[in-house]
Amino acid sequence: MTYHPRKGLAALLLAGSALIAPPALAQDSDTLVIARSMDVNSLDPSRAFCDTCQFYLTAVYETLVTLAPDNQSLVPNLAESWEVNDDFTEFTFMLKDATFADGSPVEASDVVWTFNRLKNVKGSPSFLMDGLTGAEAVDAKTVKFTVDAPNSEFLNKVSAPYTGIINAEVAEANGAVSDETAAEADKAEPWFLANSAGSGPFQLASYSPEAELRLARNDSYYGEAPAFSEVVVTQIQDAVSQAQALETGQVDIAMQIDPDTAQSIRSGDVTTEVIPSYNFVYIGFIPGAKGMDGKLTAEVRDALASAIDYDGMLDFTVGGNGEKQAAPIPNGFPGTAGLTPRSQDVEKAKKVLADAGLSDLKLVAGYPNDNVYGVDFNIMMQKVQQDFAAIGVELELKPLTWAVWRDELGAGEWPVTAIYYAPDYYGSGQYVAYFGMIEGFPWVGRASVGKPELVVNPAEADLYAKALASSGDDADAAYQELGEAMMEDAIIIPLVAPNLVLAYRNDIAGVRYSACCNLPLAEITRN
Incomplete structure (x- = not known):
């Protein structure tokens, strides 16, 4: 995840429309209770894009292939096998015998319909289908995809939870559309907030925004039945409250405990593991924001990035429990081994600002008022504010609710944000597709606010095409060049890649971190 800002219906639906079941207790052996601050923007697979969405969709909708526990290898899921042509433009999948929750078979036509809808609905995850030119049901159990240019990462994209296969007949009956009119004609999003149409081991039982997400076991599941009849994700905002709920047995798993809070847990009934993750937090510069008028040039952005004390940031936010990250591609992904993280250079920053006549620069940072991966965004931004002040830049902090932040980001209300x-899968191309300064890509629109000439880097489009046409060492080399180019863009500045804490009651087994799916619910059991 992933968060792509988007105004979904999640905060609007179910406010008084349905009775929500009372909270479950973790002591109920057949119910798994999970604590987290939920960031749901939608439960529609073609529109959802968030961390909570990742593990929800993985549990309810199955992808063609999925990521193995090593977080790099692909293994069969709905597809029992697949073939790729030599130039990475044709991908053919052979489906196994599987059924949706209503008992109907999963067929190639459902796969074609799902991918076309994902492409055409123009939701947050639609970029995963960029370049898809053909989707063909060869027969009931064989589907073939064609892309417009070599794309060695397409197979990895198919493991992303947002590509989970939807029961086309059920979805269409409830307003879903897959053709070119879907962006306007598809009206199914409210239905998906109260219903599901997948083949996974769980189904949606109910959802109450900012309160609870409840899943029920799919008793018609064709595969191995999950251990729990019910999974309840309950809204608990901060790490300390999640830890308290875990210690007292109110919840079985707490998903957002930071390493410092983990050290404070004294209960012998709780297990905590601190592990590396591929997640990161960053600040983003928005040169097209109101009142900037050419002030945030590449040189000025680089100077501001040079003002940040990255070692101090690591200690300040996560107590050293994490890593510095060079580019907006996570450590350990293809192309990152040769990248050198940024370092602080206050004198350089002061000189660049003085030469630009911006020694008294004033900026505003709008960001979600949240704690993510154990990083309190207010604390993180106070550190940025302090570092900017050392070079004479005044940074006003503006913590916002998620809804307000989404609205103001698109309007260019402030020149700095944090997120x-x-x-979404193992592969570096997704970061170029999101953060690359390539015409039409998401962060070009966000950073330029309608003036792409402020930020577009023409070299990146060619480098990206080169990377997608390659594999192995050649792809690694191309992604390293892209990482270096994105560092030169100085639009996305990674601040810290926090370690992840797995925290759960001792009678819970099977908890692991997945780079595509966050927390694979179907693997979890109670001893």
Whole structure:
């Protein structure tokens, strides 16, 4: 995840429309209770894009292939096998015998319909289908995809939870559309907030925004039945409250405990593991924001990035429990081994600002008032504010609710923001597709606010095409060049890649971190 700002219906639906079941207790052996601050923007697979969405969709909708526990290898899921042509432009999948929750078979036509809808609905994850030119049901159990240019990462994209296969007949009956009119004609998003149409081991039972997400076991599941009849994700905002709920047995798993809070847990009934993750938090510069008028040039952005004390940031935010990250591609992904993280250079920053006549620069930072991956955004931005002040830049902090932040980001209300990113699959191309300064890509629109000439880097389009046409060492080399180019853009400045804490009651087994799916619910059991 992933968060792509988008105004979904999640905060609007179910406010008084349905009775929500009372909270479950973790002591109920057949119910798994999870604490987290939910960031749901939608539960529609073609529109959802968030960390909570990742593990929800993985549990309810199955992808063609998925990521193995090593977080790099692809393994069969709905597809039992697949073939790729030599130039990475044709991908053919052979489906296994599987059924949707209503008992109907999963067929190639459902796969074609799902991918076309994902492409055409123009939701947050639609970029995963960029370049898709053909989707063909060869027969009931064989589907073939064609892309417009070599794309060695397409197979990895198919493991992203947003590509989970939807029961086309059920979805269409409830307002879903897959053709070129879908962006305007598709009206199914409210239905998906109260219903599901997948083949996974769980189904949606109910959802109450900012309160609770409840899943029920799919009793018609064709595969191995999950251990729990019910999974309840309950809204608990901060790490300390999540830890308290875990210690007292109110919840089985707490998803957002930071390493410092983990050290404070004294209960012998709780297990905590601190592990590396591929998640990171970053600040983003918006040169097209109101009142900037050419002030945030590439040189000035680089100077501001040079003002940041990255070692201090690591200690200040996560107590050293994490890593510095060079580019907006996470450590350990293809092309990152040769990248050198930024370092602080206050004198350089002061000189560049003085030469630009901006020694008294004033900026505003709008960001979500949240704690993500154990990083309190207010604390993180206070550190940025302090570092900017050392070079004479005044930074006003503006913590916002998620809804207000989404609205103001698109309007260019402030020139600095802060947010986070988690992978949707194992592969560096997704970061170029989101953060690359290539015409039409998401962060070009966000940073330029309608003036792409402020930020577009023409070299990146060619480098990206080169990377997608390559594999192995050649792809790694191309992604390293892209990482270096994105560092030169100085639009996205990674601040810290926090370690992840897995925190759960001792009678819970099977908890692991997945780079595509966050927390694979179907693997979890109670001893």
